[in-house]
Amino acid sequence: MPKAKPVPEGPPHPVHRPATFLELGAMTEGEARTYLEAVRWPEGPACPHCGCVDVSRLGGAAAARGVLKCRGCRKQFTVTVGTIFHGTHVPLRKWLLAFHIVCASKKSVSAHQLHRQMKVTYKTAWFLAHRIRHALGHDPLDGGLLEGVVEVDETYIGGKPRRSNRAADRKPPKGTGPGGTKKAPVMVLVERSGRVKANHVRLASAVEAARQIGKHVHPLARLNTDESRIYVKVGRKWKGGHETVEHAREYVAEPRPGHKVHINTAESFNSLFKRAHTGAWHHVSTTHLQKYANEVQFRWNHRDMSDEQRTVMALAQGDGARLAYAAAD
Numbered sequence: 001m002p003k004a005k006p007v008p009e010g011p012p013h014p015v016h017r018p019a020t021f022l023e024l025g026a027m028t029e030g031e032a033r034t035y036l037e038a039v040r041w042p043e044g045p046a047c048p049h050c051g052c053v054d055v056s057r058l059g060g061a062a063a064a065r066g067v068l069k070c071r072g073c074r075k076q077f078t079v080t081v082g083t084i085f086h087g088t089h090v091p092l093r094k095w096l097l098a099f100h101i102v103c104a105s106k107k108s109v110s111a112h113q114l115h116r117q118m119k120v121t122y123k124t125a126w127f128l129a130h131r132i133r134h135a136l137g138h139d140p141l142d143g144g145l146l147e148g149v150v151e152v153d154e155t156y157i158g159g160k161p162r163r164s165n166r167a168a169d170r171k172p173p174k175g176t177g178p179g180g181t182k183k184a185p186v187m188v189l190v191e192r193s194g195r196v197k198a199n200h201v202r203l204a205s206a207v208e209a210a211r212q213i214g215k216h217v218h219p220l221a222r223l224n225t226d227e228s229r230i231y232v233k234v235g236r237k238w239k240g241g242h243e244t245v246e247h248a249r250e251y252v253a254e255p256r257p258g259h260k261v262h263i264n265t266a267e268s269f270n271s272l273f274k275r276a277h278t279g280a281w282h283h284v285s286t287t288h289l290q291k292y293a294n295e296v297q298f299r300w301n302h303r304d305m306s307d308e309q310r311t312v313m314a315l316a317q318g319d320g321a322r323l324a325y326a327a328a329d
C-alpha cells in the first residue's frame with residue numbers, strides 16, 4: 001500500500017489522548033459519555049438545536065444521563081442528539097468499542113464477529129456496523145478534489161465470492177434478473193500516493209465515469225485508467241491529460257523513462273475491498289454497498305493514523321452524519 005499524504009488540515013485534535021481498546025472496554029457508561037463529549041465538543045458543548053455555546057448542565061437524575069440545557073433556545077440536549085447514536089438502546093460504551101473494532105480491522109469485521117465480541121444480538125451488531133459505516137461516509141477531512149496522478153478503475157462487489165479472476169471481474173454484469181449477476185459496480189478513484197473515493201454506481205458506463213471524475217478529480221490531475229471504453233470520452237477532453245495502460249500486455253506502461261502509467265494503486269484498493277467481502281461480510285446487498293465502500297475508503301484514507309486516532313476521527317463523524325439515519329437506511 002502506498003504511503004499516505006499528510007492528513008489535510010482539520011479541526012484541532014478533539015481529545016487529549018485517544019483511548020486504547022482496553023481503556024474503552026473498561027469504561028463505565030458515564031465515562032463513555034464524557035469521552036464522546038470530549039470527541040464531539042473539543043471546545044466545549046454546543047447546542048445542537050441552535051448552535052449556542054451558552055449551556056449549562058442539569059443536576060439531579062438528569063446529570064447521570066448527561067443532559068444539558070441551552071440558555072439560548074431553552075431546549076435540553078445530550079451529546080447524542082442529532083447523531084447516529086441518537087435514540088439508541090445500545091449502551092454508549094458498546095458503541096465506542098464497535099467503532100474501535102471497525103476502525104482497527106484492516107480486513108473488516110463481520111456482524112457475527114461483532115455479535116460475539118460485544119455480547120449483543122446479531123441484529124444489534126448488524127445495525128451498529130451499518131450505522132458506523134454510514135457515519136464513515138461523512139468524512140470532514142476527506143480533503144476535497146483528488147490531485148496529482150489519479151487512477152480510476154471499476155470493481156464489482158457482491159454476489160457469491162469467487163476466485164480472483166481479473167478477466168471475469170471485468171465482464172459487465174449480465175442483467176440483474178434471476179440467473180443474472182448480483183455484483184454491483186463501484187467506481188474507484190485514487191490518488192497514486194493518497195486518498196481514495198469509492199462510489200457505488202448503478203452502471204459502470206461512460207456517463208457515470210465522466211460524472212464521477214468530474215465530481216471528484218481536480219481538473220489538472222492526470223488520469224490513469226486501463227483501456228476500458230468508458231474512459232475514452234471523458235479522457236479525450238480532460239485538461240490534466242489521460243493515459244491508459246493496456247492490461248492484456250503489461251501492468252505498468254512507461255511511455256518515457258520515469259513516467260509511469262498504471263492503476264496498481266486502484267487495484268490494491270479493490271483487492272482490499274474484495275478481501276473484506278470474501279473474508280468478513282460474505283453477503284453485501286446493493287442497497288448497503290455504499291456503506292461498505294465508506295468503511296474501506298475511511299480506513300484507507302486514514303491509514304497512517306494509529307487505530308486509536310482513527311477511531312476518534314470516526315467518532316467525531318457521528319456528528320457529520322446527523323441527517324436522519326432512517327432516511328438513509
Ligand SMILES: [Zn+2]
Binds near residue numbers: 071
Ligand atoms: Zn439552543
